[in-house]
Each structure stands twice: as structure tokens, then as C-alpha cells.
Amino acid sequence: MATDQQQLPAVPRWKPSPPRRPSRPDDGAAEDGDTASDLGGSLRSTDGAAFPFSRENSFPPPAFVPMPLHRPSSSSLEITVENGAAVARETSLRRVDQGVVLSWEDLWVSADGGKAGRVPILCGVNGYARPGEVLAIMGPSGCGKSTLLDSLAGRLGSNVSQKGDILINGRRQKLSYGTSAYVTQDDVLLTTLTVREAVGYSAQLQLPSSMSAAAKRDRAEETLREMGLEGAADTRIGGWMHKGISGGQRRRVSICMEILTRPALLFLDEPTSGLDSAASYHVVSRIARLARREGMTVVAAVHQPSTEVYALFHGLCLLAYGRTVFFGPASETNQFFALSGFPCPSLMNPSDYFLRTINKDFDNDIEEGLGGKKTTTAQAIDALANAYKSSVHMEKVTRQIADIRGTGGGEVVKMEGQQPSFLTQSVVLTKRSFVNMYRDLGYYWLRFGIYIALCLCCGTIFYDIGHTYGSIQARGSMLMFVAAFLTFMAIGGFPSFVEDMKIFGRERLNGHYGVSSFVIANTVSSTPYLLLISVVPGALAYYLVGLQRSFDHFAYFALVLFTTMMLVEGLMMIVASAVPDFLMGIITGAGIQGVMMLNGGFFRLPHDLPNPVWRYPMYYVAFHKYANQGFYKNEFMGLVFPNNQAGGAATITGGEILRDYWQVEMGYSKWVDLAILFGMVILYRVLFLAIMKITEKAKPMVKGLRFRSTQPSVHVAQNGSGTL
């Protein structure tokens, strides 16, 4: 609109300029090796005095100085002056083979666009990222930044296909879980924990067993401080119910969790979104410092960096609608734009200018503002992309990638003993899950209240049921209600479980822990709560109704209730693995339980169930059969009722009622029913574990097959499940 034009500095439109080849940037000595100031560190004289220096201290921003590809990625470089000569020593925290040089060549990504066919997202992009450096990926919204990150991290969706080479240290290899970390655009966090707890648990889950508990705590605290979260450390993260930390603080918590282990390869999708300019600067500068100190390779998609933040990037990959407009030292972008006919106005933030020049999303508005003059943004993009193709920058990228390929490099492996043991992870996860559950009002306390209310209703409706002939039917109905509806209510834990699954998805992809630890922790942490609701509301219903008085009978009743609720939770876990949407999952889970309930031998007596489907096998699959028959045997055995039926005996025993009236299988005891239910609990959890493990293994294989069948020439080193 016209107002846009008045408020914003005018972006010079593209005007064809005589082809000018950008002058070759200095690729002399600096290209051959690092300088101390590139790496940061300290200069020490023989008398021991240290003079710290760092890259971000230098101004103007340092040039993008290619580093030797396979030098040990250092934590810092210490230079001592000995006998009048400077001696450099690297104090490496990362093994030589742990530094990651990531390169990608002729990378094409397209998505299934339905009737429109395949829609290209990335069109033959090239680039590389090296240890100790931060590579920024910039471009207008929707230009493919996240897609490039996903592609490099092996996280593309199933409807997206990819062609091209992604190499780790010059070769196609998979990165094992935990060697790379990815901070996604969305912050998936446990809302009930405080910032300190969230980062603390994460440290316990990820940091090696060789570190003491105190050292882990220190690392967590240091990382919190690095991200400027000390002030908010004891505030809950918060969600829709409980307002907690701000969006920018959530962003920083997400980053904190992924930099705790100083991963060899770090992907950041919009690390500064939601942050003010000062916070953005501090966050990026600390990440850059960490990268330099720990030899981390950082690739970050960023939107609109301030001049100061921009100056912190070593390299820049500027994308426009899937095409590379520039790749090279961030500090040389200005010169490239100027030489291509798009000089940045002197008072404008260069990154703002680059993005405005290549954003064609609002061309119509700009067109109006210019009084009908045709916009040429598309042409500007073409001109820049073509200028880049014939530039020295492109030449350098091609040469660097060839060097990377030629040099070859070690396999990137996670060192033995770098991760806590399976037992430690299971215990930490159980603790975290338990804390999360009992702080979750909806999951824990609201559900508990509803159970109490329901059991009170049940207890008062069937109050003091007595031993009349009519009480036989009433007893059966009341017990069926408990077996069916009270257990059905365990479905209430589903939303909380879906949230857990999201957290698990993020943490698993980043290699924080394994599937088995997650399943064990989830099972163990929910046990106390399920026991509580089986015993307290269960006792209310049981004793108000006046079922068999002995403690043994009540204990059996509570045990069946508890086991069946565990079973329903397990069933819902399986549903969540197939339908990870909260609403659709609840509907699916309710549907499955509805069928089992109908089929459990109460609404239609077992002998009357139609063959084949309903009687065999469904009647035996429905857990309600065992819960109901267990309850019935527990209650009716040993009781005697008056017989109101004409022509019969004066009394009728519980055993007769079970056999003739409820058609219960009497060949085995009530304990066998309980044992079958318990077996089903284990079976459902094992099934869930198997599904998760198989999905994790099968996904990359299916993807590999798809790639092979559609693009035979492609071999991409990724497995689609978070590893490359």
C-alpha cells in the first residue's frame, strides 16, 4: 500500500545493470588456516598473564575465514609466548572425529501438491557448515528455510521427497542419536515444571554417567545463565491453564535443553523468534561462543536479525523461494548485492534490505504503492540467483564441497559412556513424569474428583443392596458399571499422554533417551495414581453398596479395578501411537472400548453372542469379560438368595447364579481372571513398545524405498527419524 511506501525506506527495484563480476574477495592466506582471533581464546605471556579475546569482540565483524576441515574442533585456543615465539595449543573438549563438517550438494526437495503434482521447495541448493561456526539460513517466509534444516537433519515429512547428497565429514553416514540436536520452531515443553526443573531433568537424562550429580547441576545452571534465564528459573513454564514464562523465555528453555550436551551438530529453527533485540543478540552471541569453544557446527534458520546479530554469523545462506541467492561469508553479502545492482541504502539494516529485495509475497501491495508501476521482485530474484551462480562465491562453495568430499573424514559416533545408563534414564523419567502428573490439575485432581463423585452416585443409587432376589440383577449391573464405565474413565489420561508423546518425540529425535525408558517411566509413574483411584473412590462405591464385607473381597475388587485401568491406559497408549491427535485419539479409543463393552458378556449373555465374530474371538479379546467375571465370582460365590422363580427351590446359591444366570465360565477361579487381566496389561505395554520401535526402524526404510523407487540415482544419508 501507499502507506507502506511512506513508512519504509524505499527498496531500490532491480534495474538491469551492465554485468559486473564481483571482485574476488580476499582468498589468500586467511583461507588456509585459522587465526587465533577466529577461534577466540586467550593470549598468555610467559609470566602467566592472560589476555582473553573473542571473535565477537572484534568489530567490524570478522570475515568468513574458511577453517581447515579436519582440525580438531577445539574448545579454545590458548597461545602462550615462549622464548619470544607464540605457541598455540588447543584445549580440545571434543575428539577429532567428533567435529562435524556438514555439506549438501545439488539438494532438491519437493512436496506432494495433490492435483498440482509435485511442488518444488528447494531447487538444487549447495552449501556447507563447519565446526566452530554458525551458518545462518535466511530468506522470506516460506522460502524453504525450515525445509532445508529438516532435510539436513533427516526430518522431512513422509509426503516430501528429496534428491541430492548430504554428507557428514565428506561421506554418507548416519549420525547416531544424540550426536545432533534440533531446536524446532515450536516449543514442546512440560508446562508443569519450572524452568530450573525442566533443564535439570534434561541434564540428568542427557549428560554422561561419568559426570557427578553436582557437575550436571552446575552445567544446567551455567546453561540457564548463558540463556539469561536465571531470573525465571523458578517460574513454571505454564500453559493454557496456568500462565507461566513468556514466549521468548520458552524459546530459550528449548535452546537450553539442546545445548546442555554441546552436540556436535546443532540445528536451530528461528532461535530468536519472540525475543527482543537485546535478548536475540545475547542468545546468538552465546551460541556462537559455545560453537567456537566446543567445536559445534551450528546451522540456524533466522528471520530478521538486527545488524548486531547479523554480524555474529560466520556464513550466510540466503534463499529465495527455494533458490540460493547467496552463500558465503555473511560479511560479504552487502558487497555481493551492491555488485549485482542492489546496493543497500546506507541507513538500512542490511538483513532487512536483503529480505525486502527478495520477498515477492506482497508484490501487489507494493505495485499499488508505486502508482501502478510494475514490480520486478521476481526479476530481482532471477538476477541475484544468476549473479550468484556466476560469482566467485559459488565457485568457492563448489571447491569447498569438493575438498570436503576429497578429504573424507571419520565416522561421527557417540562415545561410549556418554549417555546415562538405561536405569538412570528410566528413574529420572519416572520422577519427571510423576511430578508432571500430580501437578497436572486436569489429569490428576479433576479426574480424582470425578471418580469420587461417580462412586458416590453409584454407591447411593445402589445403596445397601441387600440379599433379595432383585438384588441379583442390581449387583450384576453395579459391578458391570464399575468394570465398564469406571475403567473407561481412564481414557481421561489421554490428553496428558498425547502431550507426553510430543515431548517424547522431540527428545527421542534428539537422542535424549530410548523408547524402553519412556514406556517404563510412563507405566511406573502412573501406578500410584491408579492405585489411589482404585482404592479410595472404589472403597466408597464398594462399602456404600454393601458388597461382601471381608477385606479380601474388597482387595480383589480394588485389584481388578486397578489392573483394568492400567490396561485401558495401555490401550490408549497404543491408540496414541497410531492416532497422535487428542480428539481423534479419544474418539478412536472410546469406539474400541465401546465395542469391547458390548461384547463383554453383560449386555448380551455369552451363550447368545452371535458366532463367529462376536463370540469367537471378540468375546475373548474384550477385557471386560475377565473384569466382569472376576467381579461376579468375587461377589456371588458364597452368597445365597431367596428364589422367587415359580417351581424352583426356595433358595439359589451364588454358584448357580454365576453358572445359569450370568453364564460365567466356572472352570477356573477368580484369580485366573485377574492373572489374564494382568497379562493383558503387560501385553498392551509390550505391544506399544514394539510399535514404537518398529515405527522408528521402519520409517527410514520405507522412506529409503520410496526414494529408490522414485529417484534411482539418489542416495541421501538420512533416515527420517532424526539421524542423518
Ligand SMILES: Nc1ncnc2c1ncn2[C@@H]1O[C@H](COP(=O)(O)OP(=O)(O)OP(=O)(O)O)[C@@H](O)[C@H]1O
Ligand atoms: N510437507 C510439506 N508438504 C507440502 N508443502 C510443504 C511441506 N513442507 C513445506 N512445504 C511448503 O514449502 C514451502 C517452504 O516451507 P518452509 O516451512 O520450509 O518455509 P520457511 O522458510 O521455513 O518459512 P517460515 O519462515 O515462515 O517458517 C512453504 O510454501 C510450505 O508450504
